Amino acid sequence: MINKDIVAGALLAGAGAWIAWEAQSFPTLGGMTYGPGLFPTVAGCGLVLCGVLIFITGVLQGRPDDVVAAEEPRSPWPLINALSVIGCVIFFALALDPLGFHIAAFPVLLFLLILFRIKWWKSLLLAVGVTALVHLIFYSFLHVPLPWGLLEPYAW
Amino acid sequence: MLIDVLLTVLSPSNLAIIIAATFYGCFVGAVPGLTATMAVALLVPFTFFLDPIPAISAIVATTTTAIFAGDISGTLLRIPGTPASAAYVDDAHILSQSGKARTSLFVSLITAAVGGVVGVIILMLLAPQLARVAISFSSFETFWLACLGLTCAIFVGGGTVPKSFASLCIGLAIACVGIDVAVGHPRYTFGSFDLLDGISFIPAMIGIFAFSEVLRNVQILDKPKETIIHATEKVGAAFVGALKAVFSYPVTVARSSVLGTFVGALPGAGADIAAWISYALARRFSKNPEKFGKGSLEGVAAGGSANNAAIGGAWTPALVFGIPGDSVTAIAIGVLLLKGLTPGPRIFIDQPELTSALFGSFLIANIIMVPVGILAILASTFILKVPRAVMAPVILLFSMVGAFAISGTVTAIWIVLALGLLGYYMEKVAIPLAPAILGIVLGKIIEDNFMVSMIKAQGDLTAFFDRQYSMVLGFITLALWGLLILRAIREVARPTSQVKGDI
Amino acid sequence: MTTKPLNTLLGATALAFGALVATQAAAECDWKPDRAVTYVVPWGAGGGTDANSRMIASLLSQEFGQPFNVVNRTGGNGVTGHSALARAKPDGYTVGAATVEINTMHWVGLTDLTYKNISPIALVDVVPAGFTVKAGSPFNSVQEVLDVAKAEPGKLTASGTSQGGIWHLALAGLLNAEGIDPEAIRWIPSKGAAPAMKELMADGVDVVTVAQSEAKTLIEQGELKGLGYMHTERMAALPDIPTTAEQLDSGWTLAAFITVSGPEGMDPEVVCSYEKAALKVMASPEWAEFKASRGSDVVLMGTSDLSAMLEKSDAALGETIKAIGLAK
Numbered sequence: 001m002i003n004k005d006i007v008a009g010a011l012l013a014g015a016g017a018w019i020a021w022e023a024q025s026f027p028t029l030g031g032m033t034y035g036p037g038l039f040p041t042v043a044g045c046g047l048v049l050c051g052v053l054i055f056i057t058g059v060l061q062g063r064p065d066d067v068v069a070a071e072e073p074r075s076p077w078p079l080i081n082a083l084s085v086i087g088c089v090i091f092f093a094l095a096l097d098p099l100g101f102h103i104a105a106f107p108v109l110l111f112l113l114i115l116f117r118i119k120w121w122k123s124l125l126l127a128v129g130v131t132a133l134v135h136l137i138f139y140s141f142l143h144v145p146l147p148w149g150l151l152e153p154y155a156w
Numbered sequence: 157m158l159i160d161v162l163l164t165v166l167s168p169s170n171l172a173i174i175i176a177a178t179f180y181g182c183f184v185g186a187v188p189g190l191t192a193t194m195a196v197a198l199l200v201p202f203t204f205f206l207d208p209i210p211a212i213s214a215i216v217a218t219t220t221t222a223i224f225a226g227d228i229s230g231t232l233l234r235i236p237g238t239p240a241s242a243a244y245v246d247d248a249h250i251l252s253q254s255g256k257a258r259t260s261l262f263v264s265l266i267t268a269a270v271g272g273v274v275g276v277i278i279l280m281l282l283a284p285q286l287a288r289v290a291i292s293f294s295s296f297e298t299f300w301l302a303c304l305g306l307t308c309a310i311f312v313g314g315g316t317v318p319k320s321f322a323s324l325c326i327g328l329a330i331a332c333v334g335i336d337v338a339v340g341h342p343r344y345t346f347g348s349f350d351l352l353d354g355i356s357f358i359p360a361m362i363g364i365f366a367f368s369e370v371l372r373n374v375q376i377l378d379k380p381k382e383t384i385i386h387a388t389e390k391v392g393a394a395f396v397g398a399l400k401a402v403f404s405y406p407v408t409v410a411r412s413s414v415l416g417t418f419v420g421a422l423p424g425a426g427a428d429i430a431a432w433i434s435y436a437l438a439r440r441f442s443k444n445p446e447k448f449g450k451g452s453l454e455g456v457a458a459g460g461s462a463n464n465a466a467i468g469g470a471w472t473p474a475l476v477f478g479i480p481g482d483s484v485t486a487i488a489i490g491v492l493l494l495k496g497l498t499p500g501p502r503i504f505i506d507q508p509e510l511t512s513a514l515f516g517s518f519l520i521a522n523i524i525m526v527p528v529g530i531l532a533i534l535a536s537t538f539i540l541k542v543p544r545a546v547m548a549p550v551i552l553l554f555s556m557v558g559a560f561a562i563s564g565t566v567t568a569i570w571i572v573l574a575l576g577l578l579g580y581y582m583e584k585v586a587i588p589l590a591p592a593i594l595g596i597v598l599g600k601i602i603e604d605n606f607m608v609s610m611i612k613a614q615g616d617l618t619a620f621f622d623r624q625y626s627m628v629l630g631f632i633t634l635a636l637w638g639l640l641i642l643r644a645i646r647e648v649a650r651p652t653s654q655v656k657g658d659i
Numbered sequence: 660m661t662t663k664p665l666n667t668l669l670g671a672t673a674l675a676f677g678a679l680v681a682t683q684a685a686a687e688c689d690w691k692p693d694r695a696v697t698y699v700v701p702w703g704a705g706g707g708t709d710a711n712s713r714m715i716a717s718l719l720s721q722e723f724g725q726p727f728n729v730v731n732r733t734g735g736n737g738v739t740g741h742s743a744l745a746r747a748k749p750d751g752y753t754v755g756a757a758t759v760e761i762n763t764m765h766w767v768g769l770t771d772l773t774y775k776n777i778s779p780i781a782l783v784d785v786v787p788a789g790f791t792v793k794a795g796s797p798f799n800s801v802q803e804v805l806d807v808a809k810a811e812p813g814k815l816t817a818s819g820t821s822q823g824g825i826w827h828l829a830l831a832g833l834l835n836a837e838g839i840d841p842e843a844i845r846w847i848p849s850k851g852a853a854p855a856m857k858e859l860m861a862d863g864v865d866v867v868t869v870a871q872s873e874a875k876t877l878i879e880q881g882e883l884k885g886l887g888y889m890h891t892e893r894m895a896a897l898p899d900i901p902t903t904a905e906q907l908d909s910g911w912t913l914a915a916f917i918t919v920s921g922p923e924g925m926d927p928e929v930v931c932s933y934e935k936a937a938l939k940v941m942a943s944p945e946w947a948e949f950k951a952s953r954g955s956d957v958v959l960m961g962t963s964d965l966s967a968m969l970e971k972s973d974a975a976l977g978e979t980i981k982a983i984g985l986a987k
Contacts, residue, residue: 116374201717
C-alpha cells in the first residue's frame with residue numbers, strides 16, 4: 001500500500017522539519033526577534049506543510065504505483081547503468097585533485113563507454129579523444145586551471 | 157558626426173573584431189558551464205591592446221552572442237546558460253527531443269536578435285530616464301520586485317498545488333545555504349569553506365537539469381531504436397518554421413523584449429527576473445497555455461527575447477551612473493575607464509561618439525549574430541546524431557568539468573551530484589522543477605533585500621510601503637497574491653476542481 | 660666499514676656544495692614558471708581587486724611567457740579565497756591577491772588565517788576608505804555628519820560592505836577615534852561597493868565609506884559629494900577632496916590594500932623572482948595608465964617592506980576591531 005507520494009511526502013516533511021529545527025539555533029539580529037533563521041524556518045515549515053499534504057494525497061489514492069511495470073520481467077541494466085554513473089561522479093570528484101584531471105577523466109569515460117556496449121577499441125579512442133578535447137577547450141583555450149595531480153612533472 | 161561614428165563602427169578592422177568576438181562568444185556560451193561573465197573576463201587582457209571603440213565592440217558582441225549561445229547547450233543538453241534561460245530550458249529541450257532542435261534553436265536565435273535590437277533601441281532613446289528610475293530602486297523596491305518574480309512559480313509549475321509549492325520551498329531552502337547577509341552566520345555549510353558563498357547557480361543547474369537527464373538516459377539505452385528520434389530536420393524547413401513561429405507571436409516577442417529591457421535595467425536582480433516574468437506572462441496570455449513547460453515555441457520565444465533584451469537594459473545604469481547591474485557590465489566599466497572613458501550622466505554629452513559607437517556595435521553584433529548563430533546551430537546539432545551511449549559519458553564529463561570551471565573546486569562536482577539526484581527524484585515523483593529553480597534564483601535576492609530593509613527600518617514592516625515605488629510595487633504584489641488565493645479557494649470549493657488535473 | 664665515514668664526508672661536501680650553488684641561484688631570482696599559473700582572487704569578477712589582479716596577471720603573463728589564469732574564489736567575506744591561496748601548494752604555480760581582510764578576518768573570528776600564512780610578494784594597490792554622501796545631501800563636511808551622529812545616535816545609516824567588513828571598520832573606527840559610539844551611525848550590510856552606491860543614490864542610506872576610487876566618477880559627474888577620504892595625504896587623482904587627517908582632530912586614517920602573495924612556505928627564490936617581475940611590470944607605462952584610469956596612485960613596495968607593513972597593519976586593525984567591539 002506504499003506509493004511514491006507517501007514516500008515523497010514523508011521525505012519532504014522530514015527534510016523540512018530538519019531545516020526548520022536547525023534554523024532555530026541561528027543567532028538573531030540585535031534588537032529584533034528574527035535573523036538568519038527566518039527564511040530557512042519559512043522554507044522548512046513550507047516543506048513540512050506540503051510534505052504532509054502530498055502524504056495525505058498518497059494515502060487517499062491508496063494504490064501502489066507501477067503495478068503493470070512491476071509484472072514485466074525487469075532488466076537489471078538500467079539500475080546498473082545509473083549506479084555506475086553515480087559511482088563515476090564520486091570517483092571523479094575524489095580523484096580530481098590528488099590524481100589529476102587526465103587520470104580521473106580517462107577511466108571514467110572508458111568504463112562508461114564499455115559499459116554502454118561500445119566496442120572496446122572505439123571506446124579507447126573516444127576516451128582518449130574526449131579527454132584531450134576537454135583539456136584543449138577548458139585548460140588551453142579557456143584557462144580553467146584543471147589540476148594535473150600525479151602528472152604534474154609532465155605538465156605544460 | 158554620426159557618419160564618422162558609423163564609419164568607425166563599420167570599418168573593416170572593427171567589423172573583423174565584432175565577427176571574431178561573435179564566434180568567440182558563441183563558442184564560450186555554448187560550452188556547458190561557461191558563462192557570458194567568464195567569456196568577457198577572459199577577453200579583458202585582449203582589450204588592453206585595442207582602441208576604445210573596438211574594445212567596447214568586442215565586449216558587446218561577446219556578451220550578446222554568449223547569452224544566446226547558452227541556449228544551444230540548454231536545448232541540446234538541458235544545461236541552461238544563465239539563470240534567466242532556465243525559465244524555458246525544459247521547453248527547448250523537449251522540442252529538441254521530439255526532433256525539433258533546429259526549429260527551437262532558430263527561434264531562440266531570431267528572438268534573441270529581436271530582443272537585443274529592441275533593447276538597444278530603448279537604450280538609445282531612454283537610457284538617461286530609465287537609468288534614473290532604475291537607480292532609485294533601493295532594497296525595498298527590489299524586495300517587492302523579486303516577490304513579484306516569485307509569483308511566477310504559479311505559472312511555470314505544472315504539478316499539483318502542494319507539489320509546486322514543495323518545489324518552491326526546496327528552491328528557497330537551497331538558496332539559504334551559505335552565510336547570511338545580516339550577521340554573516342554560516343548556514344547549512346557543514347564546515348565547508350566553498351559553501352560559505354552559497355550553492356552557485358551553474359553547478360546547481362547542471363545538476364538538477366543535465367545530470368538528472370544523463371541518469372534517466374542511461375536507463376533507457378536498451379530501449380528499441382525507434383523510441384529515440386534523431387533530429388535531422390532540413391535546415392531550410394527549420395528556419396522557415398522558426399520564422400513562422402516567431403511571426404505568429406508578435407505580441408509575445410514585443411512584450412518580452414520591452415519588459416526584458418526595463419526589468420533588466422534594475423541593478424542586481426533585473427536580468428534574472430525579466431525572463432521569468434516574460435515567460436509567465438506569455439503563458440498567462442497564450443492561446444495554448446497548456447503547452448508551456450512541455451515544448452512550447454512561444455515559451456522559448458518569450459524567454460529568449462527577454463534574455464537578450466536584458467543585456468541592453470543592464471547597460472543603462474552602467475553607462476549612465478557607472479553602477480554595474482551585473483558582473484559583465486562591471487568588467488566592461490573597468491575597460492571603459494582604462495580607455496579613458498568615464499561612464500556617468502554626462503557621457504551622452506561629453507562622449508557622444510563613444511555612446512553612438514556602443515549602440516552601433518550593439519546593433520551590428522545583433523545582426524552578425526544571426527549568420528554566426530546559424531553556423532553554430534548547424535555545427536552543434538550534429539551531436540543529436542551521436543548515439544546516446546556515446547553522448548551520455550561525454551555530457552557527464554563536460555558537466556563535471558563545466559561545474560568545476562566556475563569556482564575551481566571539487567565542491568562544485570559534489571553539488572552537481574547531490575542536486576542531480578534531487579532533481580532526478582523530484583521528476584520521478586512528479587514534483588515540477590521550475591518553481592525550485594525560481595526559488596534558487598530569487599531566494600537569496602528576496603532574503604538579502606528583506607533583511608537589509610529591516611535593518612534600515614529597525615524592524616518596522618510598514619517601511620515596505622513608505623517609499624513611492626515601493627508602495628506601488630507592494631500593492632501590486634499583494635493584490636496579485638490576493639487574487640490568486642481567491643481563485644485557489646474557488647477552485648477547491650468547486651467539486652469538479654481540476655487542481656490535480658494537469659500533472 | 661671504514662669507507663663509510665669517508666662516504667659520509669664526501670656526501671656532506673657534495674651537499675654543502677649543492678647548498679652553495681642553491682644559495683647562489685637564489686640570489687639571482689631567475690625562477691620561471693614552465694606552465695600555467697593559477698591566480699586566486701578572493702573577490703568577485705568586476706570589482707576593484709579583480710580588475711587590479713587581472714591587469715597584474717596579464718602583465719606577469721607577458722613577463723614570464725606563461726598564462727596566468729585568474730580564478731575568482733569568492734565567499735565567506737574573503738575567507739574562501741584567502742584560504743584557497745594560503746593552503747595551495749607553495750610551488751610557485753599558485754599565487755593570488757591577498758587583501759586587507761587577511762588582517763581583519765582572524766580578529767572578527769571568521770578564520771584562523773593570518774598574514775603569517777601567506778608569502779607576501781608585492782603591494783599592488785592602496786585603497787583609502789572614502790566618506791561620500793549624495794549630491795543633494797545637507798552635509799558638507801565629515802564633521803557635520805559626525806555632529807548629527809553624536810546628537811542623534813542611530814539616525815544616520817551607512818553602507819559599503821558586509822557587517823564587519825573593511826569599510827565598516829573604517830566608519831566604526833573613525834567614530835570611535837572621534838569619541839563617538841561606533842554604532843551611532845548604523846551599518847547597513849551590502850554585497851559590495853556597487854550595491855552600496857546604488858543604495859546611496861536611491862536614498863536608502865546616508866553615507867557610503869567605500870574606496871574613494873570607486874566613487875570617483877560619480878563625484879566628478881556631480882551625482883555624489885566626496886566629503887573626505889581616510890588617508891594621510893591627498894591623492895594625485897583626487898586633489899580636491901580633503902583627507903580625514905586634515906579634517907579631524909583624531910587624524911584617523913584607514914586604507915585597504917591589495918597585494919600579490921603566494922601560499923605560506925614558498926621558496927624564497929620563487930618569491931624574489933615574482934617580486935622582481937611584479938616590481939618591473941608595475942613600473943611599466945601600461946600599469947601607470949591603468950592606475951590613473953581608476954583614480955589611484957602607483958605604489959611600489961617589495962617583499963620585505965610589505966611584510967613589515969602587514970605586521971603593522973595587523974596590529975593596528977586588531978586594536979580598532981577590539982575598540983569597536985567586533986573582536987571575537
